[in-house]
Amino acid sequence: MSEHFKRDCFEILTRRAAAGEIDRRSFVKAAALLLSVPMAMRAKMAFAADQLVVANWGGDAIDAFQKAFGEPFTKATGIAVRIDGSGPTEGAIKAQITSGKIIWDVVDADANLGIAFGKEGVLEALDYNTIDRAKIRKGYDYEFGTPGYFFSYVLAYDSARFSDEAPTSPADFWNVEKFPGKRTMYKWMNGMLEAALLADGVKPEELYPLDIDRALAKIEALKPHIISFWGSGAESQQLLTEGEAAMGYIWNTRAILLGRDTDDQIKWGYDGGFLNSSTWITPKGNPAGRDNAMRFIATSQDAQSQVMLFDLLGNGPANPEADALIPDDRKALNCVSPEAEAKQVTLNAEWYADNYSAALEKFLALVSK
Amino acid sequence: MTRSWMRYAILLAPLPLFLVVSYVLPFLMVAKWSVTDPEPGFGQYIRIFTDPTVQAVLIRTLRICVIVTLVSVTLAYAIAYNWVFGPPRRQRLIEYCVLIPFWISVLIRAFGWLILLRNNGIINESLMGIGIIKEPLALVRNELGSIIGMTHFLIPFAVFPLASALRQVDPRVLQAASGLGAGRMRIFWTVTLPMTMPGVLGAGIIVFVFALGFFITPAILSGGRSVMVAEFIYLQLFQTVNWGLAAAISVVLLVIVAALGTLLHKVARLDKLVG
Numbered sequence: 001m002s003e004h005f006k007r008d009c010f011e012i013l014t015r016r017a018a019a020g021e022i023d024r025r026s027f028v029k030a031a032a033l034l035l036s037v038p039m040a041m042r043a044k045m046a047f048a049a050d051q052l053v054v055a056n057w058g059g060d061a062i063d064a065f066q067k068a069f070g071e072p073f074t075k076a077t078g079i080a081v082r083i084d085g086s087g088p089t090e091g092a093i094k095a096q097i098t099s100g101k102i103i104w105d106v107v108d109a110d111a112n113l114g115i116a117f118g119k120e121g122v123l124e125a126l127d128y129n130t131i132d133r134a135k136i137r138k139g140y141d142y143e144f145g146t147p148g149y150f151f152s153y154v155l156a157y158d159s160a161r162f163s164d165e166a167p168t169s170p171a172d173f174w175n176v177e178k179f180p181g182k183r184t185m186y187k188w189m190n191g192m193l194e195a196a197l198l199a200d201g202v203k204p205e206e207l208y209p210l211d212i213d214r215a216l217a218k219i220e221a222l223k224p225h226i227i228s229f230w231g232s233g234a235e236s237q238q239l240l241t242e243g244e245a246a247m248g249y250i251w252n253t254r255a256i257l258l259g260r261d262t263d264d265q266i267k268w269g270y271d272g273g274f275l276n277s278s279t280w281i282t283p284k285g286n287p288a289g290r291d292n293a294m295r296f297i298a299t300s301q302d303a304q305s306q307v308m309l310f311d312l313l314g315n316g317p318a319n320p321e322a323d324a325l326i327p328d329d330r331k332a333l334n335c336v337s338p339e340a341e342a343k344q345v346t347l348n349a350e351w352y353a354d355n356y357s358a359a360l361e362k363f364l365a366l367v368s369k
Numbered sequence: 370m371t372r373s374w375m376r377y378a379i380l381l382a383p384l385p386l387f388l389v390v391s392y393v394l395p396f397l398m399v400a401k402w403s404v405t406d407p408e409p410g411f412g413q414y415i416r417i418f419t420d421p422t423v424q425a426v427l428i429r430t431l432r433i434c435v436i437v438t439l440v441s442v443t444l445a446y447a448i449a450y451n452w453v454f455g456p457p458r459r460q461r462l463i464e465y466c467v468l469i470p471f472w473i474s475v476l477i478r479a480f481g482w483l484i485l486l487r488n489n490g491i492i493n494e495s496l497m498g499i500g501i502i503k504e505p506l507a508l509v510r511n512e513l514g515s516i517i518g519m520t521h522f523l524i525p526f527a528v529f530p531l532a533s534a535l536r537q538v539d540p541r542v543l544q545a546a547s548g549l550g551a552g553r554m555r556i557f558w559t560v561t562l563p564m565t566m567p568g569v570l571g572a573g574i575i576v577f578v579f580a581l582g583f584f585i586t587p588a589i590l591s592g593g594r595s596v597m598v599a600e601f602i603y604l605q606l607f608q609t610v611n612w613g614l615a616a617a618i619s620v621v622l623l624v625i626v627a628a629l630g631t632l633l634h635k636v637a638r639l640d641k642l643v644g
Binding site for chain 2: 089090091092094182187188227228229230231242243244356357358360361362364365367368369
């Protein structure tokens with residue numbers, strides 16, 4: 001699920017900053033970009049509230065957010081920003097909603113969560129007078145949420161082991177005769193059922209609604225060849241770097257790092273990948289009010305900010321205008337460029353909204369069996 | 370008489386009060402979910418005893434905990450025995466070997482085991498290097514990995530009560546057994562072990578209860594494939610958001626732990642285990 005992805009983004013940032021690959025300033029800025037409020041627009045905001053609370057994923061990012069965001073923001077508007085780093089999991093969001101004690105104004109959540117909570121009537125509908133539809137990719141202007149960024153599950157492999165031919169599809173991932181070696185898959189399931197069904201011969205356009213049992217049977221057949229179901233980005237990276245896994249479905253952000261760290265020994269591409277997105281949501285009754293939350297989301301659309309996030313982490317820009325601003329030599333890394341999108345299957349957030357919990361339970365039962 | 374009773378009551382009051390406010394009341398609210406979420410009734414409890422997914426998690430947890438308990442207590446007994454009866458130099462060595470890992474973070478220990486046990490880790494590489502095995506042994510990223518990591522973590526928790534039990538064995542009894550002609554093995558099986566049996570049971574219960582709640586070690590060492598009950602509750606709370614089931618399992622766990630706690634009280638006097 002993308003909440004894990006977001007936590008992982010901070011981990012990548014921290015790691016790169018520690019390795020001296022990015023300076024402190026960029027680190028702070030990138031961390032801030034995960035919540036995306038360009039400075040320029042902030043001064044114009046007319047806040048009625050005295051603080052805006054944003055849920056994030058903790059760690060160093062809390063201080064970084066406060067310095068990068070909170071202090072300048074407070075200077076410009078007189079309104080304090082408080083960063084809550086306790087992690088907006090689905091359960092944590094539901095806890096606030098059920099208790100009626102809403103403390104978050106803007107939450108960086110899963111796309112399926114925007115739909116599911118939206119149906120329950122507990123989210124503010126997005127105000128598309130404030131948020132610019134032209135800065136949203138086609139079809140992502142949901143009633144209760146819109147992406148902050150995109151990311152993918154991609155097929156990465158050790159080119160030292162498969163030097164003749166590269167695995168480029170789910171069918172290759174399942175083909176242990178042609179591509180022998182251990183695999184790793186994602187523990188929280190997103191994209192994995194889709195991969196199994198494609199490998200089993202289902203056409204991409206006929207994937208949804210997913211045939212869960214068929215997908216699980218296909219995964220069960222591959223289980224002897226799966227060394228580990230990775231739960232964190234660091235784990236997925238370690239499995240491939242150390243040679244424990246010969247190939248794996250991992251986040252594109254980690255794949256970019258792997259390619260660079262191993263001098264391209266670990267190769268990957270968007271062929272056979274699965275595209276996913278984050279979503280901004282605002283719970284009904286948020287303390288700073290709907291308008292402030294909407295302005296916050298609107299500011300995150302800025303193309304420059306989106307490119308900055310891509311540069312530092314590898315996240316795909318939510319704003320299509322940003323694609324053109326990416327330097328040519330890095331354009332191929334953009335997971336949501338029209339070329340990359342065409343190679344991948346886009347995860348269906350509607351399906352996940354209705355089926356994620358039940359399917360995940362079955363999936364984990366199989367994984368544990 | 371009454372006044373001194375009052376004084377003790379006042380001095381003791383903060384702890385139970387703190388526990389009621391910070392633990393008992395919140396837990397009662399959680400327990401309420403188990404019969405109200407998503408609908409009133411005992412559906413979640415019925416699910417625990419009928420749903421194969423939940424059953425599989427519980428059985429797996431039970432199996433891992435039993436194995437970990439048996440192995441930990443056996444190894445801990447040998448360690449504690451040497452700690453108490455061994456020569457001074459060995460006693461110091463054991464102190465270091467038990468205490469130093471005891472102070473190291475659970476995360477670091479789990480990753481340490483991962484590095485040792487994985488397919489291209491030190492153990493497998495060495496065994497393959499000297500030609501004992503051809504294919505790496507699957508020592509980690511499975512249930513075995515969890516068991517090894519948990520056992521290592523829990524051994525100190527068994528060593529301390531066992532050492533305490535062994536120290537309370539009157540050395541004169543052992544001398545008497547020896548004087549009457551019993552060999553070392555016979556003394557151990559007929560005198561030392563029976564006399565320390567409450568300590569063994571106590572250590573077993575302590576280890577088992579700890580093992581029931583394990584989360585991080587299995588998550589790291591099982592390769593994501595052996596979800597134990599603690600992780601399952603987390604899953605139900607935060608990922609699949611089925612609070613009723615999470616609450617019901619928590620209540621069942623609490624009942625089991627409470628029963629074991631009572632048993633611990635019966636078989637071994639707590640003050641002696643920690644004394």
